[in-house]
Amino acid sequence: MAAPTSPHSPHYPIDETHDPKLESWVESANDPGTDFPIQNLPLCMIAAPVEDEPDAMSVHPAVRIGDMVLVLDMLAHFEIVDGSADEWQWLFVEDLAEQGLTGRVRKIVQDLLKKDNATLRDHPDCDQIVVPVDEVSLGVPLMDLGDYTDFYASLYHATSVGSMFRPDNPLLPNYKHIPIGYHGRASSIVASGTDVRRPVGQQAPTEDGGAPSFGPCKLLDYELEMGVVVGRGNELGDTIPIGEAETHMLGLCLVNDWSARDLQKWEYQPLGPFLAKSFATTVSPYIVTMEALAPFRTPAFKRDAGDPSPLPYLTSEGNTSGGGFDITLEVYLSSEQMRSKKMEPVRISRGNFKDMYWTLAQMLTHHSSNGCNMQPGDLLASGTVSGKTKDSRGCLLELTWNGDAFASPPKLVPGTDRTPIDLPTGEQRKFLADGDEVIIKGYCEREGFRRIGFGECRGIITPARTI
């Protein structure tokens, strides 16, 4: 097991639930390549047909294990665990605020799924409790996702994008002092697999003095992000101190913050993103809990010697030593033509969440620092996850260096170019075309521990509505 000096959260210790030797009687969970071994057990919401009621679906909280899901309220329904089915069905909505709940559920579920435990495995109704994931629909990962806020926490992303929009002044003077964010729109958060319609919107006048135009977005982009789902909130007027911020977190999911760059460029000043973002945000079906992530913590980003230290309300020993997460993040693209020719999606970037300048704890603490009440189920997304190198940039704007976004293209940063992405069909991309599918994947690996993953966050672009 890990040496005591390895980075960790003081609130989520490495314990016996992370033992890499643990195996499950769900055989697919023991496959070394699975995202969902018995050490992971992410939360999800499933919709399943209601018996004797055609067309009716009921929604249940579940835990993913291998290629199956364990339906939590069914455990209670068949009296395998204490409590009523109703209580378990609403477990992660009403009781989300209860500290330590996810850890207790993790221990109960893991114990029932262990290879040598026959209680559930040999139960006559096991097939109604543990069901193939292919037989259910997965939705957004929580019954009620609440408010949505999007941050801008990668210094590399902020510097790259800033150098396009403001070549002489790429990084604004506040960036290293304050986690920058904007209030997003929770109503347009969609489940992985939902089609995303190309938005229509207002675009800047041409440089020869024309009028602004209104039409389908021409520069449609994705943003690779991680999200944290709030478990416990704070009362209006109260704050969440940095040292306690992680106790307010349920877990992490993948987020694609679809972005219309031409709309964004015209509308963003002076109040920030608006319609360039609110047409859709896709989230993965799973919340990987803070408990499951314990072995994969890293120190917070190491700032350059010349950088300011964060103000005291954004500083704690635990955050500095273990506030980051080592999560490898990948983006894959597949065009309609590629799918019709049965070609595999191509990977277009790979980055790591540990490269973020601000930690999730700093974002949550900052968000509540004015007395804003965070609520269970709120989603805080990190902002585009980009690294130092070209292949670790988390959006097309950075990957193809904004080839067509400006009449006078911005200056190139050394080591970058405006090369479009080549697809195996001979097609090229600077921004997304109709029919393109974007697939985000994430996983954690560390020597001495079982690999765990986040599953996938997918969406296909469909044509704009006609005006």
Ligand code: MN
């Ligand atoms: Mn974003």
